[in-house]
Amino acid sequence: xxxxxxxxxxxxxxxxxxxxxxxxxxxxxxxxxxxxxxxxxxxxxxxxxxxxxxxxxxxxxxxxxxxxxxxxxxxxxxxxxxxxxxxxxxxxxxxxxxxxxxxxxxxxxxxxxxxxxxxxxxxxxxxxxxxxxxxxxxxxxxxxxxxxxxxxxxxxxxxxxxxxxxxxxxxxxxxxxxxxxxxxxxxxxxxxxxxxxxxxxxxxxxxxxxxxxxxxxxxxxxxxxxxxxxxxxxxxxxxxxxxxxxxxxxxxxxxxxxxxxxxxxxxxxxxxxxxxxxxxxxxxxxxxxxxxxxxxxxxxxxxxxxxxxxxxxxxxxxxx
Amino acid sequence: xxxxxxxxxxxxxxxxxxxxxxxxxxxxxxxxxxxxxxxxxxxxxxxxxxxxxxxxxxxxxxxxxxxxxxxxxxxxxxxxxxxxxxxxxxxxxxxxxxxxxxxxxxxxxxxxxxxxxxxxxxxxxxxxxxxxxxxxxxxxxxxxxxxxxxxxxxxxxxxxxxxxxxxxxxxxxxxxxxxxxxxxxxxxxxxxxxxxxxxxxxxxxxxxxxxxxxxxxxxxxxxxxxxxxxxxxxxxxxxxxxxxxxxxxxxxxxxxxxxxxxxxxxxxxxxxxxxxxxxxxxxxxxxxxxxxxxxxxxxxxxxxxxxxxxxxxxxxxxxxxxxxxxxxxxxxxxxxxxxxxxxxxxxxxxxxx
Numbered sequence: 261x262x263x264x265x266x267x268x269x270x271x272x273x274x275x276x277x278x279x280x281x282x283x284x285x286x287x288x289x290x291x292x293x294x295x296x297x298x299x300x301x302x303x304x305x306x307x308x309x310x311x312x313x314x315x316x317x318x319x320x321x322x323x324x325x326x327x328x329x330x331x332x333x334x335x336x337x338x339x340x341x342x343x344x345x346x347x348x349x350x351x352x353x354x355x356x357x358x359x360x361x362x363x364x365x366x367x368x369x370x371x372x373x374x375x376x377x378x379x380x381x382x383x384x385x386x387x388x389x390x391x392x393x394x395x396x397x398x399x400x401x402x403x404x405x406x407x408x409x410x411x412x413x414x415x416x417x418x419x420x421x422x423x424x425x426x427x428x429x430x431x432x433x434x435x436x437x438x439x440x441x442x443x444x445x446x447x448x449x450x451x452x453x454x455x456x457x458x459x460x461x462x463x464x465x466x467x468x469x470x471x472x473x474x475x476x477x478x479x480x481x482x483x484x485x486x487x488x489x490x491x492x493x494x495x496x497x498x499x500x501x502x503x504x505x506x507x508x509x510x511x512x513x514x515x516x517x518x519x520x521x522x523x524x525x526x527x528x529x530x531x532x533x534x535x536x537x538x539x540x541x542x543x544x545x546x547x548x549x550x551x552x553x554x555x556x557x558x559x560x561x562x563x564x565x566x567x568x569x570x571x572x573x574x575x576x577x578x579x580x
Numbered sequence: 581x582x583x584x585x586x587x588x589x590x591x592x593x594x595x596x597x598x599x600x601x602x603x604x605x606x607x608x609x610x611x612x613x614x615x616x617x618x619x620x621x622x623x624x625x626x627x628x629x630x631x632x633x634x635x636x637x638x639x640x641x642x643x644x645x646x647x648x649x650x651x652x653x654x655x656x657x658x659x660x661x662x663x664x665x666x667x668x669x670x671x672x673x674x675x676x677x678x679x680x681x682x683x684x685x686x687x688x689x690x691x692x693x694x695x696x697x698x699x700x701x702x703x704x705x706x707x708x709x710x711x712x713x714x715x716x717x718x719x720x721x722x723x724x725x726x727x728x729x730x731x732x733x734x735x736x737x738x739x740x741x742x743x744x745x746x747x748x749x750x751x752x753x754x755x756x757x758x759x760x761x762x763x764x765x766x767x768x769x770x771x772x773x774x775x776x777x778x779x780x781x782x783x784x785x786x787x788x789x790x791x792x793x794x795x796x797x798x799x800x801x802x803x804x805x806x807x808x809x810x811x812x813x814x815x816x817x818x819x820x821x822x823x824x825x826x827x828x829x830x831x832x833x834x835x836x837x838x839x840x841x842x843x844x845x846x847x848x849x850x851x852x853x854x855x856x857x858x859x860x861x862x863x864x865x866x867x868x869x870x871x872x873x874x875x876x877x878x879x880x881x882x883x884x885x886x887x888x889x890x891x892x893x894x895x896x897x898x899x900x901x902x903x904x905x906x907x908x909x910x911x912x913x914x915x916x917x918x919x920x921x922x923x924x925x926x927x928x929x930x931x932x933x
Contacts, residue, residue, distance in 0.1 A: 472670060
């Protein structure tokens with residue numbers, strides 16, 4: 261297992277190289293002259309050119325990329341072109357807020373979605389099932405920004421229960437969490453329901469009943485663990501999407517997070533900031549996927565022994 | 581222990597499955613009596629209602645779909661169909677247990693086999709344990725019948741694994757790490773862990789290859805004799821019946837159409853139901869020169885649209901007008917050998933095979 265984790269972490273290297281290169285290409289193709297954008301329209305052409313040279317923009321594209329990467333591997337994320345602030349400390353300062361909202365959103369989605377899905381499956385075609393299924397369908401299809409606005413209208417403007425912007429108390433986390441998690445919630449209700457329905461018709465569930473186990477044990481011990489396997493996969497994949505999705509939520513609720521920071525940097529073509537954010541997000545996605553795979557192996561011993569098997573086989577080959 | 585004591589009595593049992601289109605009549609008037617320590621084989625083609633019969637004994641018919649709409653099942657004199665779910669749970673796994681058909685899917689893939697066997701012990705405890713509890717001084721007595729200690733459970737898991745021929749060190753394995761034959765042994769170990777009074781084996785060897793089949797059968801036979809367990813062996817294989825059973829019931833379209841001792845059913849010189857004759861003709865006979873088998877023509881009737889009169893009439897070579905008009909009643913051929921066919925009814929007077 262450890263060997264597998266190390267192997268997966270080594271995979272970070274090609275992923276980061278690939279992602280940074282792609283983003284570097286795209287951001288450089290984006291129209292707009294950085295020097296002109298920073299100095300404003302009243303600056304002379306000479307001053308703009310000089311500024312661009314200072315930023316190193318007169319050099320060829322590949323040279324600039326190699327230069328950026330050589331600084332990156334030494335942990336140097338560079339300085340923002342606006343305000344000359346170092347990029348890395350700024351990112352590390354903003355990232356926790358984004359991560360917290362994402363984790364809350366995914367916990368909300370799974371914590372509410374899985375029980376509702378189980379209820380829906382166990383009482384198939386009941387009123388509760390119909391309500392939960394409809395609810396899931398609505399949640400899965402509602403656009404996130406629209407939900408943000410509606411919630412603000414209801415909870416902040418009319419009911420005056422929750423604050424509509426900032427991130428200072430626990431109350432501030434509620435609406436971003438719900439808004440960000442709603443799509444995943446819909447998905448996890450529907451997935452849990454369908455996979456649970458499949459599992460409770462399996463022979464081993466009948467075996468458990470024939471042993472004289474309580475219905476609760478049959479559902480929650482035997483069937484649930486098996487039916488969680490696809491749900492965990494899907495929610496894990498969605499977590500990566502949520503990291504991107506925070507952009508909307510952070511914009512609507514004016515949360516000082518990484519998403520907001522990244523969007524501002526893209527519009528201003530602040531290349532060091534964009535690149536820094538992308539690197540951090542890419543690393544996060546790889547690590548999240550790794551965590552999902554570990555949870556997955558814990559849920560399903562067949563997968564675990566596959567990992568161990570492949571490592572053992574390789575070791576045997578190495579001995580030979 | 582009284583060998584003549586009736587353990588299970590099924591009385592005129594009817595089961596149907598409700599589906600969106602039609603009601604499916606799976607069991608249509610089954611009578612069956614089983615004494616302690618006796619082994620009865622239920623033989624029939626696929627779809628004859630054998631598994632449905634077994635599931636209705638355990639009260640495990642799919643909820644809202646399967647329904648016993650007539651008849652009674654008595655186990656040790658207790659009316660199982662009117663027993664509360666809580667009481668049924670105490671009976672399932674402890675007094676009546678079932679070996680399911682497909683060992684590949686009957687075990688939960690995410691738990692070790694040891695834990696799966698231990699689960700049934702945690703729920704019910706063993707008889708040995710119950711006896712110890714009764715003899716223990718009142719102060720030491722554990723009121724919770726299922727309160728076996730972890731060590732006692734572990735010891736029993738080891739013991740039962742040895743009994744089914746699996747090294748106890750394999751209990752930490754997950755089902756996918758075992759072969760099909762070993763999985764079936766685990767399923768059997770689970771069914772036997774609490775020493776049930778009645779064991780229902782639903783085609784326990786169908787999913788296994790021939791060499792493992794005979795091992796598993798010998799094991800079931802051995803265990804059945806050792807614990808004086810009653811056995812219902814559901815199968816479509818006469819070889820399995822011959823190896824394990826005392827009595828045989830031939831089932832067709834949800835009815836027992838012939839019932840007798842092993843000798844009575846297997847003696848081909850005695851008169852039989854045409855279906856039984858057909859079944860035996862479908863088995864290759866090593867001593868005869870016949871180049872081809874003689875299978876029964878046609879298919880089992882659709883249980884949603886059963887034919888009028890005798891259910892076997894559309895496929896029966898001896899079918900007469902009377903067969904399509906009215907269902908035959910039970911005729912006793914000799915002591916303990918009964919058959920449901922018009923050819924043997926008193927009015928017809930024609931004897932023969």
